Amino acid sequence: MAVPKELSSAKRFGPRYGRTLRNKLSKVESQHKGKKKCPFCTWQKLKRLAAGIWQCDKCDKKFAAKAYSPKVQR
Ligand SMILES: [Zn+2]
Known part of the structure; x- marks a missing residue:
């Protein structure tokens, strides 16, 4: 299963917490890096x-x- 690149940092949560929350998290986390x-x-x-x-x-x-x-x- 392909996971969109920007979601990769929230991948560790699996299906938990809901997609919207994980989207927000990965957005914030992707700004930490780089x-x-x-x-x-x-x-x-x-x-x-x-x-x-x-x-x-x-x-x-x-x-x-x-x-x-x-x-x-x-
Ligand atoms: Zn400078």
Whole structure:
């Protein structure tokens, strides 16, 4: 059975909790992984150090943003 790629992180829950909830979870979790675009130098070098703490490998800037995405609220 083929599982859509974006669902793979929620695969561990199997059929439990319902599809909608697992969709939401995998969406959030897929944002944890992988590099994000830095708002300062626009390189894809941003990593999440902890919930709400992001650091850029390129310009070495560390900043606080939302827990699951580097979008800074203005
Ligand atoms: Zn940067």
